[in-house]
Amino acid sequence: MSKSVSAKKIFEITGFFLGWISVGSQFILMIQNRQADISETIIRFFSFFTILTNILVALFFTAKIDNLKGFFFNLFRSKGSLTAVTTFILIVGLVYQFILRKTWHPTGLQMIVDELLHTLIPLFMLGYWLLNVQKENLQMKSIFKWLLYPVVYLILVMTRGYFSHYYPYPFINRDQIGVEKVLVNSLFILIFTIFVFLILKFIGNYIINLKTKKL
Secondary structure (H helix, E strand, O other): OHHHHHHHHHHHHHHHHHHHHHHHHHHHHHHHOOOOOHHHHHHHHOOOHHHHHHHHHHHHHHHHHOOOOOHHHHHOOOOOHHHHHHHHHHHHHHHHHHHHHHHOOOOHHHHHHHHHHHHHHHHHHHHHHHHHOOHHHHOHHHHHHOOHHHHHHHHHHHHHHHHHOOOOOHHHOHHHHOHHHHHHHHHHHHHHHHHHHHHHHHHHHHHHHHHHHHO
C-alpha cells in the first residue's frame, strides 16, 4: 500500500512542477514577444483557454500535494473535479491537435512549451486519471457543475472581444466569422465537451469494474 501511495504522490508532485513551469515559461515568452503593452499582454495571456485550463491542472495538483484550506482548494478535492479537469485539458489538447496546430509553427523554446501545454500535460493528466479514477469522480451531477467554467469563459472573452476586437482563437473571432458562426462553434465545443465527459465515465466505470473483479 505504501508503495502505491508513494507512486501517487510522485505523480502529483511531477504534475505540480510540470504545470507551473509550463505556464510560467509561456508567460515569460509571451512578455518577451509581446505585440502590445505589458498590461494588455497580461490580459491576453489570461484570455487563452489553454492557459486557464493548464492553471487548473497546476492548481489541482497543488491542492493534492499541500493541505491548503479554503473553498478554492477544496473545489479541487470535491467529487467530480478529477474528471472535470481531465476533460477540459483533453479538450485543450484535442482542439490544438486537430484545429490549431496547422495555424502556426513555433520553433525553439516556444515549440517545447507549446508541446508541454497542448500535448504532454493533457496526456499526463489522462494517465493520472486512469490510475486514480473512482466512482465518486464519475458522478455526472458533480461533473456538470464544472460546465460553468467554459460557459463563463466564453461570455467574458466574447464581451471583452466586442470592445477590444481581440479574440484568442479564430473560431470565436466574431469580427472575422460573425456571431452565428461563433455560436455554432461554441455549441459544437460544448457538445464535444459533454461527449468527452461521457466517454470518460464509460471508461472509468469499466476500470472500476475490472478492479472490483480482481478483488
